[in-house]
Amino acid sequence: MSLTPGPVLEPWPDLDRRLARRAEGLLADFNTAGVLEAADVHVAQRVGRLGDESDPRVLLAVALAVRGVRSGSVCVDLDAVPDLAPDADLPWPDAAQWRTAVAGSRLVEAGVLRWDAPLLYLDRYHRLEVQVADDLAARVAAAPPEVDEAALASALALVQGAHFSPEQQTAAERAVRQSTTVLTGGPGTGKTTTVARLLVLLAAQARARGQRPTVALAAFTGKAVTRLNEAVATELARMLSADEEDDHARRLAPAELADFTDLVDRASHPDALTLHRLLGWRPDNSTRFRHDRGNRLKYDVVVVDESSMVELTLVARLLESLRPTTRLVLVGDPGQLTSVGAGAVLGDVVRGFEAPGAGLSGSGPSGSGPSGPVASLVVNHRSEQDIQALAEAVRAGDADEAVRLLRRGGPEVDFVEADQPDVAEKALRDDLVDTAIAVREHALAGRATEAIERLDQHRLLCAHREGPFGVRHWNRLVERWLAERTGQPVTGEWYVGRPLLITGNDYALDVYNGETGVAVADADGRLRAWVSGSASLRDLAPARLDAVETMHAMTIHKSQGSQAQRVTVLLPEEASRLLTRELLYTAITRAEKHVRVVGTEAAVRAAVQRRAQRATGLAERLRELTAGPGQSPETV
């Protein structure tokens, strides 16, 4: 199979500059130039030894594939890879000869490497990508679920109201009529509202069969699960409240209202859980779950929110654990940063199914047809128009407009033009210390809920962990300022009012990556770590938390799946390779009421213009699998 490459290059994370001791030839050259890390070289050498392959060009390709996975790609595109280091004078092999050497290599013959010209995969990632493409294509090609038209029509009439626009209604109806739906849209486009209405429509379908639907609301992080669950519950409750702007209670006749109330009740109380919990984590195995093809999930409906965050491996495990009859709704914003782990599944799926001939007809807002799995919402329903406009300019790659909106400012947007760290420090100091002091005061008084609420009012987001614009530096700065303001030194790792960020999943404790909290004094003056996540707010002994960091500042990557009323985005220098459109868009869209961008115009422009792209073949695989006869990508 020949794959036309999709996106190619993920900007480089900071590299480990150590050199591999026994590297020579091409591997040594690329290691010295900083294109490969020592670990990439070691893996390539080892694979070469085991597979009896010594051609340095093949080993270079293996090392680049390993490097690619490390930085989020699923494969390496041999044609595009020289662009990784355009300025370095590197001995890239001749492109045609390189392809031939790789295609005919012992490693490809043995199946250790997979060659889908010009993409080269490590076998494991190839298998995952092929499985995801096959499973998704099979779901989309399968006979649609049976729909009780009368139940759908009457439920649609009931859920109609002020909070259900035509595009939302179309999306929800589509998700009833097909077993797989990808619901996309930017912030505030009403995705969660649509999910809530969809649950009511599905409850009507289940009721027509004399059942209640079993529903799982899931997301990658506990924080995102909580948000989804709360938002859906609020929306369901709001639909029944007479004093809201929505008009169900007033519009519907008493019999209809009773009917509607019954459906909302049936749609309520879904299971809300992280994907790892949904799939059943196993203490003995980090890549396999209790649920798989042989032990499928029993849910009728599985909704996955923030699905841009979900890496290829987890999508593969989710798809294999779903019964063909389970409705899957993937919800997300493809403009956001992709998963931390390898893959860019949501964006790939949207592009893959948007292709002409992908079993689709007509053209919806995203180019997806009325019968395709992708349903896009485009109309913003939030009142924060300026934040939305800024986010949209960034997403669309319009740097002039982004700069114009930033400079224009207003009640929702602020631009602090700072070209030096000390200018940024001066601009942010009071705000950051005020937050830290307020959190500390609540924490000293044992008020955990208030401390966390105060913390959630503002987030300082950085692109980097290290350096003058990095999280570590700003955490230390705020601690120093806090000590200066209070006259009490901040000593040790744990102190009253320490803002917390959980950085790993701990299933036994029920705390998950991305959850936040505060160290609060209890009645005896002992410190407890209060964490807010998918379960209710709970306190733990600090010593029990392994993976926890101080969070006066956090990285934009870690902020995915969460929001704060006010957000400050600290941009690094324009040359930073982490500075991308997706990064800036993700940061801006974390803000509910106000966003402040701190940095230079050049950094804003650099961010808007640089794409965070990963080498994957998923979109193309989906296109090929779903293209109708005579509609292969080459011929349309």
Ligand SMILES: Nc1ncnc2c1ncn2[C@@H]1O[C@H](COP(=O)(O)OP(=O)(O)OP(=O)(O)O)[C@@H](O)[C@H]1O
């Ligand atoms: N059709 C509508 N008319 C008016 N308001 C709406 C409509 N749909 C949603 N809203 C409101 O707009 C706001 C955003 O909706 P919602 O939370 O569903 O969007 P979202 O796409 O899930 O946003 P995010 O991804 O940012 O969480 C909510 O306050 C919601 O009540």
